[in-house]
Amino acid sequence: IIQADAALHEPMYLFLAMLAAIDLVLSSTTLPKMLAIFWFRDREINFYACLIQMFFLHSFSIMESAMLLAMAFDRYVAICKPLHYATILTKSLIVKIGLAAMTRAVTLMTPLPFLLRRFHYCRGSAIAHCYCEHMAVVRLACGDTRFNNIYGIAVAMFIVVLDLLFVILSYIFILRAVLQLASQEARYKAFGTCVSHIGAILSFYTPVVISSVMHRVARTAAPHVHILLANFYLLFPPMVNPIIYGAKTKQIRERVLGLFLRKNAKGE
Numbered sequence: 024i025i026q027a028d029a030a031l032h033e034p035m036y037l038f039l040a041m042l043a044a045i046d047l048v049l050s051s052t053t054l055p056k057m058l059a060i061f062w063f064r065d066r067e068i069n070f071y072a073c074l075i076q077m078f079f080l081h082s083f084s085i086m087e088s089a090m091l092l093a094m095a096f097d098r099y100v101a102i103c104k105p106l107h108y109a110t111i112l113t114k115s116l117i118v119k120i121g122l123a124a125m126t127r128a129v130t131l132m133t134p135l136p137f138l139l140r141r142f143h144y145c146r147g148s149a150i151a152h153c154y155c156e157h158m159a160v161v162r163l164a165c166g167d168t169r170f171n172n173i174y175g176i177a178v179a180m181f182i183v184v185l186d187l188l189f190v191i192l193s194y195i196f197i198l199r200a201v202l203q204l205a206s207q208e209a210r211y212k213a214f215g216t217c218v219s220h221i222g223a224i225l226s227f228y229t230p231v232v233i234s235s236v237m238h239r240v241a242r243t244a245a246p247h248v249h250i251l252l253a254n255f256y257l258l259f260p261p262m263v264n265p266i267i268y269g270a271k272t273k274q275i276r277e278r279v280l281g282l283f284l285r286k287n288a289k290g291e
Contacts, residue, residue, distance in 0.1 A: 087227060098217050194221075
């Protein structure tokens, strides 16, 4: 809908289209194999296929975090610098932001498959997940895995903490600008433009934080609890993001309803 409707070729909707594309790839890296496990008991995966799945899984998770940060920047410019919105968020800048998000993710994740290939795996061949997550594979390796552990933690801290910090800073500036508005109606309208984005942020970061805390604090919890949380934070955001933006964003909601009404009219 965003691609087909020229009226939606604005920065906010273009970032949303990028987020939707990232969500589709992120789901596609894990969901087909997970369904094969549940439906057909197909519990095997080739080692190199496992590394490829891991690369795409982590790369697109990082891209999603970057896109949520870009959308926070979009809301910051729209509310704090409305007169400069069109001159700051040009299409060329949006393309550069998208390329930067992709480059960062690929650069950070490219070493992982090569680091894992060098290990000999002598602790069994069953990972405690429905998909190939980096640390789940590392736990099966023999040898010195300290670098992998440190690298994994450093990347996670760099991405989650840094991106989330800038998102929070953006909303601090947004809140300050909104509270300075004289009209209460204008405040509600300004906050209303941020609700969908805040919902997407919560749907992405909340499961990640809960899963991370569970892994470090509740280590005695049953394995299926950790697996359920790991699946939840991968599949829940792609599922709810279209609902959040489709229900809350008036322009998208109207065009989606219009699309279905036209199809129904043709069917009749």
